[in-house]
Amino acid sequence: MSLLVGNGLTHWFGRELALEGVDLVIDTGEHMAVLGDNGAGKTTLLRILATVLRPTSGQLEIAGLNAFRERRRLRHHVGYVAHATGLYPALTAAENLEFFCDLQDVSRTRVEEALDAVGLTRVARRRAGELSRGMQQRLSIARAILHEPRLLILDEPDASLGDDAAELLTQVMKDKTVVLATHDHALANRLCPRTLVLRHGRSHGTATRLRVVR
Amino acid sequence: MSLLVGNGLTHWFGRELALEGVDLVIDTGEHMAVLGDNGAGKTTLLRILATVLRPTSGQLEIAGLNAFRERRRLRHHVGYVAHATGLYPALTAAENLEFFCDLQDVSRTRVEEALDAVGLTRVARRRAGELSRGMQQRLSIARAILHEPRLLILDEPDASLGDDAAELLTQVMKDKTVVLATHDHALANRLCPRTLVLRHGRSHGTATRLRVVR
Amino acid sequence: MNRYERWAAAAAALMLVAGAAIFLYAPTDYLQGPVQRIFYLHVSSAIAAYGCFAVVLVGGIIYLRTENVVADRFARAGALVGVVFTTVTLVMGMLWAKPIWGSFWTWDARLTSTLVLWIIYAGYLLVRRLSDPGRQAARLAAVVGIFGFIDVPVVHFSVTWWRTQHPGPIIVNDALPAQMLTTFFLTMACTLVLAAVMVWVRYRIETLTDERQHIAEAVPVVAAREPEPVP
């Protein structure tokens, strides 16, 4: 069964065409990597899939819901790791997660589990603003999985992550449907059976096969 | 001849010991990679070497000058790529570089060369704020090499860079003394004959050999 | 008792002596009555505050030239103690103003400039609190402290430069009876000792805080020279 169906996703930034008619279908439990050069449109696509950005045109359905009209209902099911971490620097790592537990309406016991999953248990009581770049990235991943979303959108989650990036991500992605953008081909191959290659905003590679599948 | 000699570099962030007595000697023309887990102290060390941050204690000599007292004179010789790109979003890529040409007192003809070196010629007239994360990283690298510094400090320069990261960096690092922090061991091995491993702020690996050398 | 506590006790005892002189020795003013006794502490603490801010100024200049943390710690201590004494002057003045002028406050040059003085150095303390401890905080604060000192002469000369409701200089004009003058100089000496002791104790506290935060005196660029606690 397909969890996510995107259709002709196109986005213009002013006169700049960032994404041009991308179609994609992602099945439940599938892991898909998005590859492409700098400026190919990966972030733009992922922001659309995470319902943070509305495309200029195109349709998107997630879990059978219209992703633009029923955004609020979808948000229980979507986790998103963006380029910017979006943490509160004055709060400790644990307090950051506790706050998002409240907003997500999940039990605070999830905090410890999430911290453990990303290997930050040791610095749980340190302020987020004082963590190193890689630690902040981990915390941002922890926040995205707090509510155990069915769909996980990861935009370069490996950025600044240490040697254990692959194991950490494998663990995090287990049992979830994942769209992952990265520049690390080895990592993409290891984590994702399927790959979408973007070039100048158009989909290539598996994506061409996708058109037929749809 | 050694270009950079650091001695007992130690930095405390409040009560957090980020760097503890790191000694290092880097010869002219040498390329050294700094590796380590998240929070190992790589960024802290590199900021000190770039004379952006003054350590709590320790000495640092670059090109025979005291790096703390004669910072201004040194800055002709040091280029630094930080975690944050520090670009002006409202200016175009070319304008950003032109501005730094003026501050560095180098000819504006360097702009085109630098843009070309990082593969941004095509987007030279686009605003920096509208570039993708990888493009901004490239622009930040271009700025660091504008004045052809003898010493180049690169903090995860490969972050978000596309497939051509290795070639690009090889090109950029040619004929320069380089300290490069990264999480990509393969890249480090390919670019740098020597490696310094940090663990909890202390140097391991080659660094231990360094103590003897000094 | 360690030596800090001994000094503090001695300073407190001196203040009691001054208090005794103020209430027992000094004559009652025949126009204003007993409320005039506020005068002694009011003026002494203003002068003590000037002294503290001079420490901030000198400490700041030395710090900018040598990066010597000792100077910076004295500056910090001076700012805090100076704000305390400025507060005393303000409060005493307001308590005095109510019966004499009929209101706690008027906006004349002396009062306003004193309030501004308080604000400037409170701002100095805020800069310290709101920046990460270390060299940068010390440098920024030193600049604030140096610029802030401009207000000290303004406060002092405000009564001669502008027409104020606040009385003008009476001590230098020899307008006081001898007993009052003696009491005043005694109070001033005791207050200055108290201020010096407070700066010194505070300096110790700042040193301990710095040690906890690993702001070492390890690498002074030039050999340390300590500023006087009170010039």
Add this chain to the structure above:
Amino acid sequence: MNPFRVALAVARKDIRSEWRTREMVPALAQFIVLALLIGNFGFQIDARNAPAIAPGILWLALVFAGLVAFGRTFAAEREQASLEAMLMTPASPVAIFAGKAIAASLLLVICEAVLLPALTLFFGTPFTGDVVAAVLLATVGMAALGVMFAAIVARVRARELLLPLLTLPLWIPFIIAGGQAVQSAMGLPGNYQEAIGLLIDFDILFVVLTSLAARFVLEE
């Protein structure tokens, strides 16, 4: 999904951040004192005209302190890109909004707790329950509006500039009605009851309107 829990969590987070960094409260308090000072320089005040001028200064100080406090509340979220993260959760925008408004108005109330006694001290104007009631009533509506516009301008560049521009026109009713109420509470002629009634009406109007608008402001 309990909106009260969300609002509380948001307010608690803001207050905790403030408590940790102690950025706003001490500075805001002193900022108020400073506003008093400039007010004084601009307009020669004496015991005679104090009740006429003091309310003006009160409102000027409150308006500028409020602009800073409300501006900061969303600007901080925006700088950290945490606004996007917060909106990615299923929490209701109205609840998020209410939480931020509660935290910001708490700050403003603290300002008032400094400002009102300071006015009494410096200008000799009375400090009565009537004055306090008028100021607090005005705070409610001003907070609702201020936080809404702060949310709008946080998405825009140059928020420091746009915020006063958008907020002040809609604060004017509160400034006028509040000013009247305070003036009459301070002994000038004027109908206190009527002004307070107006304030309450405006409060209800703008709290309802901003709650309705919250959903549209805090999206995408």
Add this chain to the structure above:
Amino acid sequence: MNPFRVALAVARKDIRSEWRTREMVPALAQFIVLALLIGNFGFQIDARNAPAIAPGILWLALVFAGLVAFGRTFAAEREQASLEAMLMTPASPVAIFAGKAIAASLLLVICEAVLLPALTLFFGTPFTGDVVAAVLLATVGMAALGVMFAAIVARVRARELLLPLLTLPLWIPFIIAGGQAVQSAMGLPGNYQEAIGLLIDFDILFVVLTSLAARFVLEE
């Protein structure tokens, strides 16, 4: 290393950024008009007392506009982390400083170009060369101080709040002397020459002092 070239480059960059985004100018101008409006509401103004109150409003508006304009100038650099990049170059801090001061005071001058005619329009006060000269002279010193403290608070948390706190006390001389000059230029009794002389003295004093301090403020 030519410091003039650096100062010019910095000023040009700031002005160009402003021109591109048009963040500050229109908003600042309208902000000024709004300040006039509030001033109007706070204090019943008529033809009789206009020359006494108009200068107060002029300075209040200028002070707040200045705080915003100067605050923004380094805050933007800080947010973008470009301050660090700029300080990594061998360019002299004094030159960087001067460049930022030039760009920021240009903004303030634009404000004044709106504010002065507006005052004439609303309050009927005269709009003469004397008034303009006084205001411009005050701008110089205020810009030097404002940019210096903006650089200081950019390194500190809660900069929006600390900036007025630090800057206003040292702006007071300009407010007083400028206020006197404007009042006497508008026909109230007062010695215009003397006030202008004071302004020039203060300008020289603070421009020299801030140039000396620039090196310490823009480091690390």
